[in-house]
Amino acid sequence: MTAPAHATPARVRAVQLHPLSRRIMHWVNALAIVVMIMSGWRIYNYYPALPLHFGFPYYLTLGGDFTVTEAISNDDGLVNALYWHFAAMWVLVLNFLAYVIVGIVSGHFRRDFLPITIGAFLRDLFDALRGRLGHQLGEYNAVQKMFYWGVLAAIVVTILSGLSIWKPVQLQGLTWLFGGYEFARVVHFFGMATIVGFLVVHLALTALVPKTLVAMVLGRAAEAPHPRNGE
């Protein structure tokens, strides 16, 4: 009588988790998002969309050194931030579209992010809050699935509200959908804030379970995936 394969691991097998295409798109997206957020923070500082006396610390913004840009262009730092924002938007949007298409066609969304039920979400959320929710490479729990859907939605909303601010005349229907130019700026801000919130949790959890970082870099990690997920 032979034991099940996963019961007799003389050595732990490396398992493929993320195909190369997904890893490339993940890191391109990470770079584009960081550039968009940091340049966006500097743009925000020039005329805040929120009625609060609040600005982002300049060392967290992207757009070059003030003294240098002033010497080059006599501009006090907005130009480079705009340059970055409207260059990185192409990288973000094209990469995101590729990710969505590949995600649908390859079955990645269906296989890894679905199904998701309210019952499972509440149960996993409760476990997570009690610190009882384990992490199984290769399988996402309901809280994780909800998180990924949430950040995908936030990225879509932020991109669309951004387009509506960029082109309130040519894309005026879209601007109208976001409640007009001024409100679209607020939507764009909270879309960003949601993404930043996701990033904080995402990075914290990666720090807690570093093998997920290995998996996103190398594509595989030294752990058998959960048997339910197959191999």
Add this chain to the structure above:
Amino acid sequence: MSRWVLERRPVVPTTERRLFLRRTLSLGALTLLTGCDISDRDGVQDVLKLMSRWNDRVQAFLFSKHRLAPTYSESDVVRDFRYNAFFPAADAPQLSASDYRLELSGLIVDKRPWSVEQLYALPQESQITRHVCIEGWSMIGKWSGPRLGDFLKRVGADLSAKYVGFQCADGYYGSIDMPSALHPQTIMAVKFADETLPAKYGYPFKVRIPTKLGFKNPKWVTTIFVTNRDPGGFWEDRGYNWFSGS
């Protein structure tokens, strides 16, 4: 050297911000955060400028001469419209109707200069539109004046030329693409909120282009020229995107 701060209102006053910046720069050097900022390197600047040129082309493609900027009602008009220039309103050019002449040059057949009286006698259009600044703020105003497109036709401008350029009494200069110049909502605004354009808003006229960002709407215009060579612009030469359509 005078500080050119057209359309500027930073969160923190400039000097205060500089001090803050200096402090954070040393902090950044420690944390390797600012050390990563590669914005000012030549190669990076080249790529970023290339992307800005690409965005010019995309915006020219998105622009439609038939698509009008949204218009608003009289009650939306901001009466105390924001004054915006690199000098205090008291120092705004005070052009007198008796001395002023609008000069025309470049690819224009009839280059005779125009007086304020002649300009103000042209048929006028009114619009209540949103002025959007590159910094993000916006304000709804009411402007009236002759269409720039009608004016260009009247003086025999080469409408197949690429650019229409402007020079202003305050040293400001700018240029726009011909399709935007011929857009029905692009006007030589001689009135704001039904009254003769005050000096601080650009008397005798400002070019009002609701399909472009605020800095593409020059005030105190003294010369209009038509050309096929990119004339650039005050802020454009400092890196703002040239097309800057809305």
